[in-house]
Amino acid sequence: MTRAEALLAEQAAVWPALAEHPFVLATADGTLPEAAFDRWLLEDHAFVVEFRRFLAGVLTLAPDEASRDVLAGGIAALTPELTLFREELARRGLDPAAHTPSLGCASYTGFMLASLHDGYEVASAVLYGVEKAYLDAWTTVRERAAAAGSRYREFIDNWAAEPFAAYVADLGTLLGGDHPTEAQRVAFGRVAAFEVQFWDALV
Numbered sequence: 684m685t686r687a688e689a690l691l692a693e694q695a696a697v698w699p700a701l702a703e704h705p706f707v708l709a710t711a712d713g714t715l716p717e718a719a720f721d722r723w724l725l726e727d728h729a730f731v732v733e734f735r736r737f738l739a740g741v742l743t744l745a746p747d748e749a750s751r752d753v754l755a756g757g758i759a760a761l762t763p764e765l766t767l768f769r770e771e772l773a774r775r776g777l778d779p780a781a782h783t784p785s786l787g788c789a790s791y792t793g794f795m796l797a798s799l800h801d802g803y804e805v806a807s808a809v810l811y812g813v814e815k816a817y818l819d820a821w822t823t824v825r826e827r828a829a830a831a832g833s834r835y836r837e838f839i840d841n842w843a844a845e846p847f848a849a850y851v852a853d854l855g856t857l858l859g860g861d862h863p864t865e866a867q868r869v870a871f872g873r874v875a876a877f878e879v880q881f882w883d884a885l886v
C-alpha cells in the first residue's frame with residue numbers, strides 16, 4: 684500500500700461524506716439554490732487565493748526537480764481556475780474583494796499555510812488531501828450530472844476531468860511508498876475534517 688492509499692484508508696469513515704455531501708449532491712442534480720452556489724463561489728475563490736500561496740510554499744520545500752515540475756504544473760493550472768471563478772463572480776454581480784471569508788474558511792487556509800512550517804512531508808500530505816477531496820467530490824457531480832447536463836460544466840471540467848485526476852495521482856506518487864508518518868496522519872485527518880466543514884457551512 685502506498686502512503687497516499689494508507690492515508691485515505693485511515694479516513695474511510697469520513698472521506699465518503701465528501702462525495703456524498705448534500706451540497707455536492709444538490710450541485711449534481713441541479714437543485715442547489717443560486718444563493719448557495721454564490722456563497723460557495725465567494726468562499727472557494729477566497730480559499731483558492733490562499734491555496735496558491737500554500738502551493739508556492741510547497742514548491743519551495745520540494746526536495747527535487749521532478750517534484751517541482753509536478754507542483755509548478757499545479758500552480759500554472761490555478762491561473763485559468765482563478766479566471767473561471769472571477770468571470771463567474773462578475774457574471775453574478777459578486778465582488779470577491781468585498782467578501783470576508785468565514786471563520787471556517789479562514790481556519791482551513793490558516794491551517795494549510797501553517798503546515799508549511801512542518802516541512803515538506805506534512806505539507807505535501809496536506810496538498811494531496813486538499814486536491815483529492817475536490818477530485819472525488821466533483822467526480823461525483825460529473826457522474827451524477829452526466830445524463831442531465833449541468834450548469835456547472837466548467838467547474839466539473841476543472842476538477843473531474845483527466846488532467847486534474849492525473850495531477851492528483853502524481854501528488855499521491857510524490858508522497859512515496861513508505862508508511863505515513865504520525866504527523867502526516869494527523870494533518871491528513873485535519874484536511875478531511877476541514878473539507879467536510881467547508882461543505883457543511885455552505886448548505
Ligand SMILES: Cc1ncc(CN)c(N)n1
Pocket residue numbers: 727730731734813814816817878881
Ligand atoms: C475547499 C477546497 N478544497 C479543495 C480545493 C481544490 N483546490 C478547493 N478549491 N477548495
